[in-house]
Amino acid sequence: MALEFDRSILGQEFDRVEREPVTVDEIVAFAHALGCTEPCYLEPGSGLVAHPTFVVRYRGRRFLPDSLPDPLKTRMSFDAGKDIDFGVPIRPGDRISVGAALHDVYEKTGRTGTMTFVVVRFVIRNQRGETVATIDNRLLYKD
């Protein structure tokens, strides 16, 4: 049976957090773990920026909204993938805020049955209001 829910919940921000200023150590440790060798990701100084995918560190206090359709609340989900639009780079001292909204809920039927996808959109900005990244995180729920 198709999942029914109030589509007016889509797009409503359900969480917003502001994080502590980004540190040099955080940026460097992240780049080291990915095996980066470029000085702009590793060497402290005015040229240091975070690796683009550093943005995936940022999550809210709540990963899903209370308004999630009831049939999904008790089921286990899997991370099916992400789409990231990159904006301005993150630099040491940036104060990052994260807003989260339920972006989409849809179903697909395949050989293994019906799968439900929940897309949570995270909009990540710095202290100047510049967009650092928009991340659509797809969660997969199997019947």
Add this chain to the structure above:
Amino acid sequence: MPTRRFDDVHEGDELGPEDWFLAKDRVRDYARANDIAFPRFLDDEGARAEGLPGMIAPGNMSMGLLVRLVEAWGGIGCVRRLGTTFRGVVLPDRTLRLCGAVTHTDAAARTAELDVWIESDEGERLVIGTATVALA
């Protein structure tokens, strides 16, 4: 800043492949640096307690490795968009193959569209995706 010139890029051009041994310590370092130090990313025992066959690498780490591949080709800061689908579990202590190919170019925008993917040492595509890249 993108360093690869638009005029030097053509549909069908390949990125890599780059073979990369994914050590368990590297995965642990990434999980801690990414603030996701969950048992499944730290050791086999913790992963088995979560119902997994053994320690796995975070999907986010795969995205980071793909951006590394693309930036090595196009220059630091060239990636405008990356979309990925996590199709299979990435297991550490194995060699991954990072791959990509140009699928489309846009002269007006001076961008290229790429297919990117990560293969296991058995040739299975564990992570697939697309990227939009700015060119010089």
